[in-house]
Amino acid sequence: MKQFLVTGGAGFIGSALVRFLIDHTEHQVVVVDKLTYAGNLASLAPVQHNPRFAFEQVDIGDRAGLDRVLAQYQPDCIMHLAAESHVDRSIDGPMAFIETNIVGTYQLLEAARHYWNGMADARKQQFILHHISTDEVFGDLHGTDDFFTETTPYAPSSPYSASKASSDHLVRAWMRTYGLPIIVTNCSNNYGPYHFPEKLIPLTIINALAGKPLPVYGNGSQIRDWLYVEDHARALYTVVSSGKSGETYNIGGHNERRNLEVVETLCDLLDELAPQQRAAGLTRYRDLITFVTDRPGHDLRYAIDAGKIARELGWTPQETFESGIRKTVEWYLANPEWWQSILNGSYRAERLGLTTSR
Ligand SMILES: NC(=O)c1ccc[n+]([C@@H]2O[C@H](COP(=O)([O-])OP(=O)(O)OC[C@H]3O[C@@H](n4cnc5c(N)ncnc54)[C@H](O)[C@@H]3O)[C@@H](O)[C@H]2O)c1
Numbered sequence: 001m002k003q004f005l006v007t008g009g010a011g012f013i014g015s016a017l018v019r020f021l022i023d024h025t026e027h028q029v030v031v032v033d034k035l036t037y038a039g040n041l042a043s044l045a046p047v048q049h050n051p052r053f054a055f056e057q058v059d060i061g062d063r064a065g066l067d068r069v070l071a072q073y074q075p076d077c078i079m080h081l082a083a084e085s086h087v088d089r090s091i092d093g094p095m096a097f098i099e100t101n102i103v104g105t106y107q108l109l110e111a112a113r114h115y116w117n118g119m120a121d122a123r124k125q126q127f128i129l130h131h132i133s134t135d136e137v138f139g140d141l142h143g144t145d146d147f148f149t150e151t152t153p154y155a156p157s158s159p160y161s162a163s164k165a166s167s168d169h170l171v172r173a174w175m176r177t178y179g180l181p182i183i184v185t186n187c188s189n190n191y192g193p194y195h196f197p198e199k200l201i202p203l204t205i206i207n208a209l210a211g212k213p214l215p216v217y218g219n220g221s222q223i224r225d226w227l228y229v230e231d232h233a234r235a236l237y238t239v240v241s242s243g244k245s246g247e248t249y250n251i252g253g254h255n256e257r258r259n260l261e262v263v264e265t266l267c268d269l270l271d272e273l274a275p276q277q278r279a280a281g282l283t284r285y286r287d288l289i290t291f292v293t294d295r296p297g298h299d300l301r302y303a304i305d306a307g308k309i310a311r312e313l314g315w316t317p318q319e320t321f322e323s324g325i326r327k328t329v330e331w332y333l334a335n336p337e338w339w340q341s342i343l344n345g346s347y348r349a350e351r352l353g354l355t356t357s358r
Contacts, residue, residue: 002028003028003029003030003073003075004021004075004076005030005073005075005077005079006018006029006031006032006078006081007060007078007080007081007108008032008033008039008082008083009033009044009081010033010039010040010041010043010055011043011081011082011085012043012195012196012199013081013190014081015043016192016193016230016233017233018047018053019233020230020234020237021237022047022053023046023047027052028052028053029053029054030055030056030075031044031056032066032069032082033055033056033058033082034057034059034082035057037348038084038085038196040194040196040347042338043194056069059104060080060082060100060108063110066108067111067114070112076126076127077129077130077240078108078129078130079132079236079240080105080108080129080130081132083100083164083167084100084163085160086196086199087136087158088198088295089198090163091158091159091295094163101163101166102163102166105166105167106170109129109174109180112174113180116180116181127181128181128183128245129171129174129180129183130183130184130243131167131168131171131182131183131184132236133168133185134164135187135304136157136160136161136164136302137168138153138154139155139156139299140157141301141303144301147304148250148303148305149250149305149308150248150249154169157299168186171184181246182245182246183240183245183248184248184249185236185249186248186249186251187227187251187252188224188227188251188302188303188304189226189302190226190227190229191228192228192229192327193332193335194229195328197342197343200259200262200263201266201325201328202339204262204267205266205270205329205332206332206339206343207288208267208285209270209277210279211278212288213288213289214263214289215291216259216289216290216292217294217295218293218298220263221259221260221300222300222301223257223301223302223303224257224262224302225252225253225303226257226262226325228327231253231319231324235249235309235317238314238315239309242313244312249312250304251309252303252304252306253304253306253317253319253321254306256303260289263289264286265325267284267285267286267289269325269326270329271284271285273329273333274333
C-alpha cells in the first residue's frame with residue numbers, strides 16, 4: 001500500500017482519479033486542493049468517508065503549506081493535476097494561469113525536491129512526481145491524418161496552453177538538473193461525469209434541458225479527440241505504476257469529432273432520453289444550436305497518437321465515444337443536484353463543513 005498525493009483532486013479529472021484509486025486499489029490518497037471555483041468537494045463525496053482518503057485545502061503556490069502536507073503524509077508519489085484549466089478564462093484573465101500553472105508548479109517542484117532529497121534511499125528510488133498535462137501544448141493540426149506524438153514540438157496557442165507548456169518544461173528541467181524522478185502525460189479532451197458546466201459537453205446538456213441556446217464557436221468544425229474521464233484515470237494509474245521515470249506518454253481516446261457533431265449527438269441523445277424535458281414548442285433539441293463568434297486563436301484540430309502507452313504499458317481506452325457520451329448524458333440526467341448546486345452557487349458554501357484531514 002502506497003501513499004498518493006493528488007493535487008487538484010477536487011476537480012473534474014482529479015476527482016475521477018481519486019475515486020478510481022480508492023475504489024480499485026488499496027492505496028491511501030491525500031488530496032491537495034485550493035478549492036477554486038472549479039474545485040467541488042461533492043465530486044469526492046463517494047470516497048469522503050473512506051479511512052484511506054484525506055483532504056487538505058492548500059494552494060500549490062503556498063510553499064509552507066506544501067512542506068507541511070509532505071511532512072505529515074510522507075507520500076510515495078505525487079500526481080499533479082491542480083491547474084487553471086479553462087481556455088476562455090485564460091483569454092479573459094491570464095494571471096491566475098501564470099500563478100497556478102507556472103509559479104504553483106514551480107513551488108510544488110521545489111517542495112517535492114526537498115522532500116525527496118530527505119527520503120530514505122529505498123523509498124527515494126521508488127518516488128515519482130507525475131505531471132498531468134494536455135495535448136494543447138502542441139498547438140493544432142491542420143491536416144486530417146497527422147497526430148501529436150511524444151516528440152511533437154511545442155507550439156501552444158492560448159494563455160492556458162502556454163502556461164501548461166511552461167509547467168511541462170519546468171518539470172522536465174527538475175529531472176535533468178536535480179534528478180527529481182518525474183513522468184509527464186499529455187492527454188486529449190476529457191468528458192464524463194462531474195464535468196464543470198462551463199465546458200462544451202456539460203454546458204450543452206444543461207442549457208438544452210433549460211431550453212437555452214446551445215452556443216457553438218464559429219462553424220463548429222474544430223476537431224477534438226475525446227477521452228472518457230474514467231479511461232483517463234485508469235491511464236494515469238497505469239503510467240504512475242508502470243511507466244518509466246523521465247518518460248512522456250500521450251493519452252488519447254481515438255475519438256475525433258467535430259464540435260458541431262458532438263453537440264448534435266448530445267441533442268439526439270437528449271431527444272431519446274429526455275423528450276419530456278424539452279421546452280414547450282421545441283420538437284428537437286438541435287433547434288437550440290446557435291453559432292457564436294469564434295474564440296480568438298481557436299485551434300482547429302487536436303489528435304493524439306496514443307500508440308506508445310498502448311505498446312509499452314498495455315493501456316487502451318475501454319469506452320467508445322458512443323458508449324461514453326451516452327453514459328455522460330445519463331449521469332447528468334440522474335444527478336441534477338450536482339450541477340444545480342454549481343449553477344446556484346451553493347456548492348461553494350457546502351465546502352465549509354466538508355474538509356477532512358487524516
Ligand atoms: N479537462 C481536460 O480535458 C484536460 C485534458 C488534458 C489535460 N488536462 C489537465 O488535467 C488537469 C486537471 O484538469 P481538470 O479538467 O480536472 O481541471 P479542473 O479545472 O476541473 O480542476 C482543477 C482543480 O485544481 C484546483 N486548483 C486550481 N488552482 C489551484 C491551486 N493554486 N492550488 C491547489 N489547487 C488548485 C481546483 O480547485 C480544481 O479542483 C489540469 O492540469 C489540466 O491541464 C485536462
